[in-house]
Amino acid sequence: MSKSGLRGWCAKLARDIGRTLGGRALVAAEAEALRAEARLREAIDALPEGVVFLDAEGRYVLWNRRYAEIYHRSADLFRPGARLADTLRVGVARGDYPDAVGREDEWLAARMRKLTSPTGERHEQRLADGRWLMIEERRTADGGIIGLRVDITQLKRQAADLEDALHHAEAASRAKSDFLADMSHELRTPLNGVMGLAQALEAGDLADDQRAILAEIVKSARALDDLVNNLLDYGDAERATDSTPATGSIVHAPDAPPLRVLAADDNPTNRKVIELMLGAAGAEVVSVEDGAQAVQAWRSGAFDLVLMDLRMPVMDGLDAIRAIRRAEGAGLPRAPIIVISANTAPGDLEASKAAGADRHIAKPVRAETLFEAISEVLEQGP
Known part of the structure; x- marks a missing residue:
């Protein structure tokens, strides 16, 4: 998660409060904003799944530690204000998404349609290291986007094992x-x-x-x-x-x-x-x-x-x-x-x-x- 992005957001909140309350109240408001920032960052980083927040233009606002771990090949591109779309293009060029190989433009266009019109519909994404993710993206109240990333690699493997097992009637139920x-x-x-x-x-x-x-x-x-x-x-x-x-x-x-x-x-x-x-x-x-x-x-x-x-x-x-x-x-x-x-x-x-x-x-x-x-x-x- 970007500390600078979240800190900037909380600092803006403190400044807005300070314009109303004045000098001493501003100091107290800034201290409270920093405490709130720390609590929120700790809570989001404690979540076991990847979480990312984008603004209405699809630019990074904040993300948690697990999100950066999931996309570790692209984490060097994460920064407040950068566009997720640009990260996707670089990732495709690097070969981070196997399903895009040989059909890069088509894959990017389909992914961008989901990103620009987030409905909460879930879809899967395969990464170059063999992992599978389930992605859900939806609009927030302010017009931004919240995205969840759930690692379903083990479930995909189990599903494949189950499909094989179903060929054997005796083992299918178990x-x-x-x-x-x-x-x-x-x-x-x-x-x-x-x-x-x-x-x-x-x-x-x-x-x-x-x-x-x-x-x-x-x-x-x-x-x-x-x-x-x-x-x-x-x-x-x-x-x-x-x-x-x-x-x-x-x-x-x-x-x-x-x-x-x-x-x-x-x-x-x-x-x-x-x-x-x-x-x-x-x-x-x-x-x-x-x-x-x-x-x-x-x-x-x-x-x-x-x-x-x-x-x-x-x-x-x-x-x-x-x-x-x-x-x-x-x-x-x-x-x-x-x-x-x-x-x-x-x-x-x-x-x-x-x-x-x-x-x-x-x-x-x-x-x-x-x-x-x-x-x-x-x-x-x-």
Whole structure:
């Protein structure tokens, strides 16, 4: 992300405020603008997918670290005021886009049509290093463009593997189930990070322009969430369990200040989301990366609640839940356990219940859904 571009934007905001309030107020406004800039930059850079903002003329305004990593062959061309169209032309000349080879003008014309008339329609893009991206671009309220870049390389490979597997009738059903489970995990896990961080930021003190950018991020993330649901096609009954969208009603956090929570998730962004959500309610959160660490931490510390992901290295969430329940059977106190997972097929829900989980909620997790589940399991008691 361009620090100079974002800094200039925030400085302009501070100057506008300063013309009204005067000298001393200007100093305070500039300080607040710098703090707001730092918060916004940190939040956008924490997003696991590439994000870019363009002005109404298609010129770079700001972009996050992940966007620069995805397009590392062209990152030397990124600067505020430069045109994305010019970056694309240089990239085509360098051979960054294999599908453009031999049809450069046609490829550029098609890409420019999508860029100049962004409708939110998703399309794929292949890069020279073999990666595949899903691109979504839409207009912002001020006439600019917000663009999302999601790396779908692994999903493309899995889709190719699935196509091969379908030729073998005996393996077809198993391959389809595995593919859907992998797709759910790979897409919903970063979505949980995007939507969770955005929700945490919404509660903060942001300027109107910053809040507008945040609203565009949330809108795009929710559109991507809808796409995931359509792709997986689980069915309304399966998605309804603990994953119903918010209706606008306010769900208050439980009485959390004395609450000590153990959270296990191998994704650092998702751990940060849980820490932000529960930390805002006054809870103490201890985070670990896998099931084995979760069992060890639970044995060594008094926790009021355990939040458990399912797919983790070393020991998965189901095995960790079973280990905790076995230890409880040996005399340790019972801990309420809530599974938070991108996998919500009926088999996943049944497996969580059989292992000993009290609830199973879906990623991307909303704060109100999490607090509601926590309140229910705590009220139920041991």
